[in-house]
Amino acid sequence: MDTSPALLGLIAEGPTYGYDLKQRYDRVFAGRRIAFGQIYAALARMIRDGLIVALGEEAGAGPARKRYEVTAEGRRHLEDWLRTPDVPSPALASNLFAKTVLALMLDDNADQLLDVQRAAHLARMRELTTLKHSAPLLERLAIDHALFQIEADLRWIDATSARLTDMKKELSADG
Amino acid sequence: MADLATTAPLIRATGLRKSFGPTEALRGIDLDIDRGEVVAVMGPSGSGKSTLIHCLAGVLTPDAGDVTINGTELGRLDADARARLRLKEIGFVFQFGQLLPDLTAVDNVALPLLMGGASRRAARAESYAWLERLGLGDQGDKFPGQMSGGQAQRVAIARALATRPTVLFADEPTGSLDSVAAESVLETMLDVVREARTTVLLITHDPRTAAYADREVIVRDGRLSGSALVGRS
Known part of the structure; x- marks a missing residue:
């Protein structure tokens, strides 16, 4: 982070x-x-x-x-x-977590920040999927690994999107 | 008109609204899709995704707004004319269960061609060619029950493409397949549609499937979000 x-x-x-x-x-x-x-x-x-x-x-x-x-x-x-969306990487989750929490606390648009990040993730998945199409098997497996990790981030983004209102309530109660 | 055909979007939806009783399923959707584009339509269940697709395909009539496909405003057509347009312009692939179990693969593919007036011989020859393109050149005489899930989906895709539709609506086309089979079906399908310049709406909740598209649109609460925001800051 x-x-x-x-x-x-x-x-x-x-x-x-x-x-x-x-x-x-x-x-x-x-x-x-x-x-x-x-x-x-x-x-x-x-x-x-x-x-x-x-x-x-x-x-x-x-x-x-x-x-x-x-x-x-x-x-x-x-x-x-x-x-600014982050480049999908293993270090991303905590950064995105921090951004989301701060956006909520500062009344910024957390929903939009997640949308932008989701779009960046999907764009990266598209690039990798295109690369994969013509890649030899070993490389395809490596690309798959990257795709699954990005997918995990996306699931987190979707789950968080659905809980923004509750998170905001909890943070204001805490502040 | 030639200019119009090449520059206007193939599908244009403007101000689409649709309610079911008190529930607003679509709250004003504008969407342009160019000829030959492959667009993933994503969104959680209940987001309005299916309603949008049904309006775009002319299955549902929106309360407000209109859909134009290949220069024809769907709102100006009566039900019969809409059904004819669907037959001519649109192909559908669903998750599963769409092949007739008592017909061989090649006869399943030939069916819409026969309904369109082709001779049996021409329809079968054309169908074998489509099966070949989808990697099933030697499977034409099998019945759906003798095929794997991935093979059956390829047959369904061949059947949807055999009439050379302008637009293919593929609704979770690999939703019932394991990930390796799904990948192989998607790769083949995309190779074939890109070569034929068929416009595809790929409806999916799976980002790995959506990644095969040129772009995605995300439906949430009856509106589009997501890709429209890229580049904005």
């Missing part, structure tokens, strides 16, 4: 502290725990790239805390990421 855009998505929900960001990340992307070191490295990169800004430091009882807020550039970057 792409950690940076996922964090950016969580910041886009509303200004947040590094500590809260980690809590939210661990809860939303259940099972994909992230270390504080990774978070602060990602935050530094995003500040450098102008995607977020650090708001004034707040001195409290403990060490100074910074709140992070998304910039207009950051929002554009996030929208591009959400709306």
